[in-house]
Structure formats: structure tokens, C-alpha cells
Amino acid sequence: MTESRPPASASHLNRARASLRQTVVSYSQHLRSAKKRMPNPRLEAELEAELAQLTTTLAKIDGNVVRLAVFGLVSRGKSAVINALLGEDLLETGPINGITQKPRVIEWQPGGKLVESGTIVTTNVATAQIELIDTPGLDEIDGKDRAEMARDVAARSDLILFVVSGDLTRTEFKALCELRSAQKPLILVFNKIDLYPDRQRNEIYESLASLESFIGEGNALRQMLSKDEIVLIAANPSPIKVRIERPDGTVSFEWEKLPPQIDELKAKILTILNQEGRSLLALNALTQARSAEERMVENIVTARSAEADALIWKFVRLKSIAVAANPIPGLDWIGGTITDLLMIRALAELYGFPLTRYEAGRLLTAIVGSSLGMLVGEVASSIVLSAGKAVSALSSDNPGLGAYAGVAAVQAGVAGYGAYAVGRAAQVYLERGCTWGDQGANTVIQEVLNQIEPNTILWRIRSELF
Ligand SMILES: Nc1nc2c(ncn2[C@@H]2O[C@H](COP(=O)(O)OP(=O)(O)OP(=O)(O)O)[C@@H](O)[C@H]2O)c(=O)[nH]1
Ligand SMILES: [Mg+2]
DSSP states (O other): OBOOOOTHHHHHHHHHHHHHHHHHHHHHHHHHHHHHHSOOHHHHHHHHHHHHHHHHHHHHHHTTEEEEEEEESTTSSHHHHHHHHHTSOOSOOOSSTTOOOSOEEEEEOOOSOEEETTEEEOSSOSSSEEEEEEOOOTTTSOHHHHHHHHHHHHHTOSEEEEEESSSOOHHHHHHHHHHHTTOOOEEEEEOOGGGSOHHHHHHHHHHHHGGGGOBOSSSSOOBOOOGGGEEEOBSSOOOEEEEEEOTTSOEEEEEEOOOOBOHHHHHHHHHHHHHHHHHHHHHHHHHHHHHHHHHHHHHHHHHHHHHHHHHHHHHHHHHHHHHHHOOSTTHHHHHHHHHHHHHHHHHHHHHTOOOOHHHHHHHHHHHHHHTHHHHHHHHHHHHHHHHHHHHHHHOOSHHHHHHHHHHHHHHHHHHHHHHHHHHHHHHHHHHTGGGOSTTSHHHHHHHHHHTOOTTSHHHHHGGGOO
């Protein structure tokens, strides 16, 4: 038995698990404190739904469950493919379009001995459990529902099987493009090969293989697929008519059922799962966590934007007054900087983003770094202006007070502008807070991708995942 399992794959799962746990813990804390401090039932419901989804994903990693979704147009043999993999007719199949109406999840425990290109493939996969998802024909349900169903099922799957039973139709090509944009590894299954004579079968295969050189548009869609990812099968071959000659000389004809030709697909799936099952699982969980985090942050930002604006303006006024009213050069600037820091902390608290100390440090440095020009300007003008302000304050005559007021007003304007800029920068950084830290989904995705072995299905699509 051969079993090639990159050692990195186990650590990928551990990293993904840790990253997801951290996300769930952080946002649960956020939810609890937001409920106490600033109740907002709509935001709370949205966050609760996302957290429930993330907890399910976490359970999937903990249980080592890989999901394979089977897509295709009506009557291409999607349900028959699952039955053939299972080795029993569990799902209803039939010649009428639209037999399967809803997605259905079935557990698969592959057994038996499989041979692929002369190598025995172990059926004892690295992931503990495999779930197969049967779906309705992509042309069966209404446009919007179809797109939603396909997106939803594809997002929750680790590997996609796209079943065709001949050359690609225009609808199939469109559906394939849509599924590829889910950035999941995909196997193109050419089913019902028993219906074609050898020459025609080869022609169809060559036509499907020409997709290898098709490069889709946009960021999400790179190379459509590779030749290695096309598998030819007959999940439920048509029965053949056999001539029966009895000893008494009578002759009759009977229809004989043929066994499915499915081993190549089984071997392909198991090879992928053995080599990459854990990494697939880790990456899928991480990309799901990344999207969930992005949605949660977006919801929080939208719900809190009015409060954040009010808070920034409050600090703009406070800093202007603090700087203008303070006659001691240097101290006024220090007072202004403290106000900026208080504002950043108040904003972070308002958003309730779970900033670790590391992240908070990065935020402060980043703001100072990116707004260095503005801060230098503010410091320089503040030195000049506060010197002028001090001179005017010391002068005993009335015009001196007038001059103080004039300089202080200009300084208040500069300080206020500075506070506004820092506030806005802090807001932007906080809004992106979800992707920070060494446990953040983005960092872990990058780490996992850096360790992907060449010649794997993940290697080919790695550029799409980041
Ligand atoms: N000749 C032949 N027929 C097949 C093969 N696989 C499936 N079929 C037949 O194709 C028809 C459709 O199969 P299903 O598995 O129901 O197809 P489906 O894609 O699940 O269809 P819907 O659920 O309606 O979308 C059935 O009559 C199957 O017996 C095959 O390999 N060869
Ligand atoms: Mg079906």
C-alpha cells in the first residue's frame, strides 16, 4: 500500500483549528460585551448567525469531515455517480429531468482495493469521514435560487465533482465558470461513456481537455482545469441485450445489467484526499472563516458608523480646545497627542474589535507611520504657533491677548484636523482589524499555501486562494 501524506497537512489542520477557535472566541466576547454596552438586536442576530456557522465549520475540522459536492445539469447522472461510489442504489435516479430536488448529504466510507496507474491506492483516507452532497440539476431550479444553492453548497464543500455526459453545452460552460469562481478544486467527470463508441468518446475527451488552455476572465477565474482533472466513467451503464442459448436449443434474449465503471474516479478522489485532504479541509475552513469575519466586521462597522463619526468629532473639538487653551509650548502638543490616543482607544472600544496587545501596537505604529507627514506638519506648526501663543500670553497689553486668540484659533484648526485624520485612519485600520495577527485567517492561509506540494490539485489553484 502506498500512502503519501505530506507531514505539513496535519499542522495545517491544527493551525486552521487554532485560527477558527480564536475567531469564534474573539467575536463571542465582542458579542457579549456589545450586548451589555450598546444593545443592537439586528447586529447581534447577524453576529450570532455567523458564529453558529463558524462553530459548525470548527466541528467539521474537529471531526475531520471532508465534503464532496456533485454538480451538473439535469440527468447527467449526478445521483448515479454517488450511488456508484457508495456501491449501493441509495439515491433515486431516473430518465426524467429533475429527479433530485434538494441537496442531500450522504456519508461515504470507501472500501475495497483500488488500483490507479499500477499503484494500489489506500482506501483508508487521511480524513476520518467523507460526505457526498447530491444536488439538483443546475438548470432545474430557478435562476436566482440556483445560483444561491450552488454558491452555498460549493462554499461548504472541499472538492467539487462536475458531471457531464458529453461535450459541454453553453449552460454547462457557464455553470462550470461559476463553480470555478468558488476557488475549490474541481474534477470534471465525463459520465455515460458507455453510450459512445471509442472514437466519439475520444473526440469528446479531447474537446473537454481543450479547456486546459482556456483562461477565464477576472481575478477569481484562472486556468479552467487541467487534463489530469478529467475522469471518464459510466456510473450506471445501459444494460446490454444478451443472447441465451439453452441446452434444449431454444434461444432467448435478456437484458443484462453491467457493473459501473467508477474505479478511476474513486481512485482519483482517494488520491487527492490522501495527499491533500487535510490541507483542503484547513483551507476551506480558513477561507470560510475569512469571509465570515469580513461579513461580521462589515456589519459591525455599518451598525456603529454613526457613533464612530460622532466620537471622532467629539475628540476633534476636545483636542482643538486642549491645544488652543494650553499656553505652555510642548505641553499643548503632548495634550493633543494624548487626546489622539484616547480617541483611538475609544474607537476600538466602540467597534469592540478584539485587539490583542500585538494588534493594538501594530495599529498605533501603522497610524503614526502612515500619517507621519501629517503629524510632522502638525508638530512643526504646533512648535511655531505655540511659541507665538506663549509670547502673546506673556505680553501684558490687550493686543497681546488678541494675538493669542488668533494664533490659538489657527492652532486649534491644525490640531482638530490632525485629530480628524488620526480618527479616520484609526477607523479604517479598525475596520480591517479582522485580518490582523499571527492567527488571522489570512496569515494562516498564506502559511498553508506556502507549504503546498507541487503536482497537487491545490498547487494548481493556490494563486486563486489569496
Ligand atoms: N447509459 C448510461 N446511463 C446512465 C449512466 N449514469 C446514469 N445514467 C442514467 O441517466 C439517468 C439520469 O441519472 P440520474 O443519476 O438520475 O441523473 P441526475 O443528474 O441525478 O438527474 P437529476 O437529479 O434529475 O438532476 C438515469 O436514467 C440513469 O440511469 C451511465 O453511466 N450510462
Ligand atoms: Mg439526481
